[in-house]
Amino acid sequence: MVDLFNSLGTPVPIPIEDGELAWLAQLPLAYPNDAVFARLLAETPWRAETVVVFGKRHPQPRLTAWYGDASYTYSGLRLEPLPWTPLLLELRTAVEAASKGRFNSVLLNLYRNERDSMGMHSDDEPELGPGPVIASLSFGATRTLMLRHKRNKDTLRVPLTDGGLLLMAGATQENWLHGINKSTRPLGTRINLTFRYVV
Numbered sequence: 001m002v003d004l005f006n007s008l009g010t011p012v013p014i015p016i017e018d019g020e021l022a023w024l025a026q027l028p029l030a031y032p033n034d035a036v037f038a039r040l041l042a043e044t045p046w047r048a049e050t051v052v053v054f055g056k057r058h059p060q061p062r063l064t065a066w067y068g069d070a071s072y073t074y075s076g077l078r079l080e081p082l083p084w085t086p087l088l089l090e091l092r093t094a095v096e097a098a099s100k101g102r103f104n105s106v107l108l109n110l111y112r113n114e115r116d117s118m119g120m121h122s123d124d125e126p127e128l129g130p131g132p133v134i135a136s137l138s139f140g141a142t143r144t145l146m147l148r149h150k151r152n153k154d155t156l157r158v159p160l161t162d163g164g165l166l167l168m169a170g171a172t173q174e175n176w177l178h179g180i181n182k183s184t185r186p187l188g189t190r191i192n193l194t195f196r197y198v199v
């Protein structure tokens with residue numbers, strides 16, 4: 001497990017080979033984390049999508065919503081964007097200030113409980129361009145992000161706590177897979193927002 005205890009406004013690098021990761025334990029926000037969580041939960045038109053994996057259709061084990069300026073395709077699923085809400089624009093401004101990045105889209109993931117998950121994958125769709133910066137903001141229950149190196153199979157576990165911002169950049173998507181495993185321990189609800197720049 002990585003020990004993540006910075007609380008200043010600047011993300012702290014997490015050293016990994018063949019990639020760039022940084023963690024900010026609390027993104028500075030105008031409202032408490034639980035207020036943001038409650039609004040996101042209530043205001044988002046959550047969807048249960050079906051994806052195609054190796055030619056077979058599967059329900060995604062979580063709910064999602066796609067917002068921003070561009071459509072996005074992954075696992076045979078084409079997502080048409082919803083318009084930015086005032087809250088999502090505020091969160092984007094805070095994420096851009098902390099990351100020095102620029103984002104035109106955000107995927108919202110709702111993990112209802114310990115049975116929801118995200119399979120190991122890379123955010124390497126062509127429309128994200130080379131070396132994309134992905135800014136991943138978490139609210140609610142802590143879930144652990146698993147990272148696995150594509151060639152040497154090294155692994156890293158990063159606990160994604162309430163209000164924390166994880167930045168993945170450089171060659172991370174080229175060289176690493178990441179995902180959220182199901183848990184055998186009961187877990188509460190978590191909302192994750194991954195900000196991206198779709199070309």
Ligand SMILES: O=C(O)CCC(=O)C(=O)O
Nearest residue numbers: 107109123136180192194
């Ligand atoms: O929920 C998370 O922290 C992972 C999200 C993720 O990997 C993605 O949206 O691509």
